[in-house]
Amino acid sequence: MFAFFERLVDPFPLERPKSPPAAFWPFVWHYCRPIWPLLAFMAVTSAAISIVEVSLFGFLGTIVDWLGGASRETFLAEEGWRLAFMGFVVLLALPGLVFLHSLISIQALFGNFPMRFRWSVHNWLLDQSLGFFQDEFAGRISTKLMQTALALRETVIKLVDVMLYVVVYFAGIVFLVAAADWQLALPFAGWLVLYVLMMRYFIPRLMVVAERQADARALMTGRVVDAYANIGTVKLFAHTQREADHARRSMGSFLATVYGQGRLITGYYVCLHLLNALLLFAVGALGIGLWLGELISIGAIAVAIGLVLRLHGMSQWIMWEVSALFENIGTIRDGIASFTMPVALEDAPDAEPLRVEKGEVRFENVGFAYGAAKPHRAAGPVVDGFDLTIAPGEKIGLVGRSGAGKSTLLNLLLRFYDVQSGAILIDGQDIRRVTQSSLRSQIGMVTQDTSLLHRTIGENILYGRPDASEEDVRHALRRAEAEGFVEELTDREGRSGLEAEVGERGVKLSGGQRQRIAIARVMLKDAPILLLDEATSALDSEVEAAIAENLYRLMEGKTVIAVAHRLSTIAALDRLVVLDKGRIVEEGPHSELLAKGGLYAQLWSRQVGGFLPEEADGAPEGLAAR
Known part of the structure; x- marks a missing residue:
């Protein structure tokens, strides 16, 4: 039976996630829509439980009146069926409702609902561009994912379950008390008005603090994870205390939000107790006055006082539930800012898989500038009017000073960024018109930072x-x-x-x-296309020489684009393309470029590592040995 309810919500839906809306309620509904029947059923059972519980107080007043005037000899004969019915309600009906409600709220939703959110958002985040993750702490994003999932569950459960329970319960209270005498319901109505006014003052302030707290918590976690992930660098520079201070600042900011939240909750708590005390006094005094005027029975007073005491306890519970509700709402609002950012690079609606039959790569009048994507980069285009055709199976090396655009060209070919003008084609297919997964599946790449x-x-x-x-x-x-x-x-x-x-x-x-x-x-x-970006820079000379032959064998039959600052590792490629400020200034085999005495020859002559000086006139080591 438990397994049946646990399977009612699929925590790992197969359909691809869609872009969630940025507004709060549409965002919540976006993730609640698939489970709305269960939420509705949970609301119905919650309302039924509150009605039954309130009716028990009414029955208590009836029993008090019965005991005050009934005969002991005839009491069971006259009221036995009604007592038996209430026994059925207390022993079977109410526990049955609670059990059914728990099967939905706990077995079906408690674990599956937040996991479904995590799964969907995680898949959505994996589709985000490389720049999205370069602008964020990994720990910060993962923390937001985890805490937003739980906050969404708690918000929905509290709104659908707790708040509905409270509304129905309070309506039942007013109905029961007013049935005895409408005047006795006035203190409850006054309490409700003051309670709503109190909540209108405190809750928006709690929500603002909670949103700041969620962001501060994510930042604190992100800084701690950042220090752990780079612990080697921290110890290398002997900056453990510096990192502790760095984390302490974020911890202090988080603690400041906790203090602000605590002050509001303390004020809320004191006001609530004062309000409950006023209600108890008013109902007690009014009830006694009405009894003295023979307008209500002793049972009605017992019901009214019992409900006040019940409301006293409930109002404190409501206080914590409401404060938790708006804390969760603040957490969701903070998460929305990260989880609703549009995917910068999406497949075209009619995108088809890339088909690589030859492996020709062509850059046609390509222009690109990072701009807002990387504000720390220098202004202006990184590549501008760039034209280059790489024949099937050709092996070229990209050469140039740092910032010349070599790595940018590789990133554009992999479509980590989109060209802003021109086009990049593989076997005549514009890479913007094919699926990103098929594009990258046809390209192998080895980078320096593995x-x-x-x-x-x-x-x-x-x-x-x-x-x-x-x-x-x-x-x-x-x-x-x-x-x-x-x-x-x-x-x-x-x-x-x-x-x-x-x-x-x-x-x-x-x-x-x-x-x-x-x-x-x-x-x-x-893959038929191979990119090497400083592929052997982390290897010592002996190991590099050992795998150079295998790398060269790997290149056979592939279109290869290699980037290396150590020019000796790419000098033997079919063609070297020399870049300067995003444009081609020279191209040709190693020997021809040396003979020209241009930029390549200058770069070659300035290098003093990775090869012997006399190698400039002979075959360089590494791949050049082939």
């Missing part, structure tokens, strides 16, 4: 081709000269070889080991 997933070595390599066999993985390791050190690895759990975990971002491995794992991953992927 980041591995916090998983096993085998899983990291299989990222290149998830359906590959273990033998394929080991073959890729051998080609990347990585099999030797992988077999010797053991993690803290005792797992070894391919089953050993590499740690967050691969911190358990050296830079050269991470690079060889990354190269093995790209070798396993075996």
Whole structure:
């Protein structure tokens, strides 16, 4: 039975998430729409429970009146059926309603609803552009995802369940008291007016503080995670105290919001107790006065006083529920700012998978400037009017000073950013008209800053081709000269070889080991277009020489674009393209460019590492040895 209710909400829907609306209530409804029947059923059972509970107070007053005037000898004979009915309500009907309500609220919604939100938003965030994540703390975004999911659940549950319960309950109270004498209902009406006014004062202020608190909490968590993720750098520069102070400032900001929230809650709490005391006094005094005038019975006074005491306890519960409600609303509002940002790069509506038959890459009059996307970059275009055609199977190297546009061209080819003018075509297909997943599946890339997933070595390599066999993985390791050190690895759990975990971002491995794992991953992927961005810069000369032959073999039959500051590693490629300020200033084979005595020759002559001086007249090391 429990399993049936637990399956009523699918926490991992298959459909792709849609862009959520930015306004608060539409945002909430966007994620509640698939489960509205369950929310409606929960509301009905909650209202039924409140009606039954209020009716018990009415029955209590009736019993008091019965006992005051009934005969002990005939009491059970006269009232037995009604007593039996109320016994059925107390022992079976009310527990049954509570059980049914719990099956919906706890089994069906409690875990599934926030998980469904996390799943949908996580999928939505994965579609965001690279720039989105470069502008945010990873810890901050993940914290917002987790706390917004819980805040959404609590907000919906409190609105649909708790608030409805309270409204129906209070309406029942007024109805019961007014049935005895309408005058006795006046203190309750006055209490309600003052209670609403009190909430109108405190709640908006609590909501503002809660929104600031949610943002401060996310910032605090982001800074702590940032320090942990870069602990090597922190210790290298002996800045543990500096990082502690950096985190302390965000913790202090968070604590300031807690203090502000506490002051408001204290004021709310004191005002509420004063209001409840006034209600108890007014109902007690008015009830006694009406009894003295023989206008109401003793049972009515018992009901009224009992309801006041019940309301006294409920109002404190309501206070905490309402303050929690608006704290959650503030958390959701804070999350909305991050989760409703439009995806900067989306597939075109009619996008089709990229088909690579030859591997020709063509840049046609490409222009691009980072602008607002990266305000720290220099103003103006990074590339402007850029034209370059790379023939199928051709291997070219991009050369130039830092900031010349080399990495930008690779990012544009991968469509991490969209060109602002011109077009990039692969086998005649504009990359803006194909799906991003198919584009990147046809391109292999090895970068200087290799980041591995916090998983096993085998899983990291299989990222290149998830359906590959273990033998394929080991073959890729051998080609990347990585099999030797992988077999010797053991993690803290005792797992070894391919089953050993590499740690967050691969911190358990050296830079050269991470690079060889990354190269093995790209070798396993075996895409027709290959990008190398300082691919061997983290390797020592001996290891670089060992895998250079395999890298060159990997290049065979592929279109290759390589970027390297160490020119000796790309000098033997078919063609070198020299960039300056986003434009091509020279191109040709290594020997021709040296003979021209231009920018390339200057860059070559200035390099004093990675090759011997006399290599300028001979074959350079590394890939040039081929």
